[in-house]
Amino acid sequence: MSSATATPPRAPLAPLATERETHTGRRIVKHTIAYLVLIVFALIYIYPFLIEIATSFKSGADATANPLSLVPSKWTTEESFDKLGDVDFSRWFTNSVVVAIFVTLGRLFFDSLAGYALARLHFVGRRALGGAIIAVMAVPGVVLLIPKYLVLVQLHMFDTYFGMIVPLMADAAGVFIMRQFFISIPVEVEEAARIDGAGTFRTFWSVVLPMARPAVITLTILSFQGSWNEFSYFLVARGSPQLNTLTTGVASLLSGQLGAGNQFPLKLAAALLMTIPTAVVFFVFQRYFIRGASAGSVKG
């Protein structure tokens, strides 16, 4: 409201011609400074990714000698992509895909079910449960690494796909996002469905969930990104190399478990390939990312 009335009447404020001139002069200077600052920071933010790409096409010697250059002195993938086969990269990639798909599907289904129940259904203990879920969100993830490992071992789920996927299939933040959205949907729609004889699940599944599309997309993206980038949990949930995901796999490259030399072209090529899926999802669904930004967690 206010913005509609306030945007145009900027000009009438400068009463004198001379004053207006100095104003525009200053404005140009300020604008230039603003752009300069932004461009410098944009370089600081983008250049590392460009280096990542360029180095993936360099030889190790070239990467060490000319780390800054974005054009390899000789284009080669011999020391980068060609070597990915030696480190079982495709296996890591497959594992990451499998984990991300199951975790995302699980979170979508379970989080929205629970979010709907907490938003709409009347059942004993609803308030307490809602409070508990908010409380659970405050538990910092890293302090639970040891106990999560202990529980996985006790349940005979350590070092299995099952143990890597199932514990991630529900998350409190996702439940909360869905709940908030369902609260905002008018109740009348559901009541109409119920009067038409639809059961609770049916109402949820065919009437309410389709209306929650924006929230569902946000949750899908956050879940995919979260499970694709998950590192510390997979560090303690598995031990065998066959279960490496991209994160733990590339981490094993960094700790230098293979070969001589610094292997930077290989490491950066692996890092690049692992960034591409998130990048694609990010650029396609950017506005949902931005919506979920404050809902997602904070990287340390």
Place this chain on the structure above:
Amino acid sequence: MATTSSTSTKPPAGPVKRRGGIRGREGMAGWLFVTPVVVILGLFLLLPIIVAIWVSISDWGGKGSPLGANFVGADNYEALLTKPGLSQQNLATSLRNNLYYVILVVPIQTVLALVLASILNGRRLKGKGFFRTAFYFPSVTSSVAIVTVFLFMFTGTGVVNHILGWFGIHGPNWFNDPRGVLRLILSALHIIDQDSPPGWLVNNHFLGMSWYDWLSGPSVAMCALIILAVWTTGGTFMLMFLAALQDVPDDVLEAARVDGATRWQTFRSVTLPALRPTLFLVITLGLIGTWQVFDQIYLTGGGGPAKTTLTPAFLSYQAAFSDFKWGQGAAISFILFAIIIALTIIQRLVMRERKKLPRRRRFGTVPPVGTGSETVAAATAGGSR
């Protein structure tokens, strides 16, 4: 599925009892709907906490069921907090490192995010979307990928030192340099002599570490990690500020301008007060997040060089998984937990205070405090992804 069929066959039972019936079935359905989440969170979040409490007060050595271990009371905590020894030294070192990390990362990233957001909020700026994307992108990429790039950029002959070389600066060997920065500065200013540090600093101890060591400052290696953290998280916080800035009513800004306020005055007296809830949120989220730093530490060599990047989160992992001191590892987790929970509680108390306070702002429209996203962000602060 079961609910679908059972409920959808019921309706013929009639309009008479419909209301009570729906509520009754709703109770069942409600619990059915939340069961998966309750089971998963219960088994993999609540149960671990309980097991960890037990392990932290037992002598469990990693073999067999923890339930068979002996109760040792506060032994593990004493070894870490009061008993002189390696465990206490390690904890003190990790707390010192993380403290410097927090003290530097939180203010720098907050100011950077605020500055970038304020510039991006300019009305006539072109290419807003591009810049916003550029600054935010690192926040969504994997920490592993980012650390890989940073390891490459911060080698002795790497990108950063190349650029420093343009200005005639001979850059350090970042990730391998354990020298404390504060000490380097103080000795460069001839305030202390590194070869013979003042006795009162060396002879006084806290948590088994001399004051001199407490005051070393972050190591050069830690500084590289600080830069990494600011670079990565700045974008997220910038978005939060940007959203808040867009809620600052234009007419109020206009009014300030009509009254003859300069840009800086407008920013200080109008924009900044309106941003206070967000500013507070960003700072506490930053505090909570920086105390949990783990991935970067693991990936850059597990606390090296000379333990100067060791943090409590990593120390607890190391104690358990490398040194098999499970009790101590769990105890460190709880000490860290206490620090983070204390920060979270302070944050929630202050947020609640803010809601209760009468709206003191001079200008009418106030951005609603505690909107959905803010609450989620506040609650997710723990970051249990």
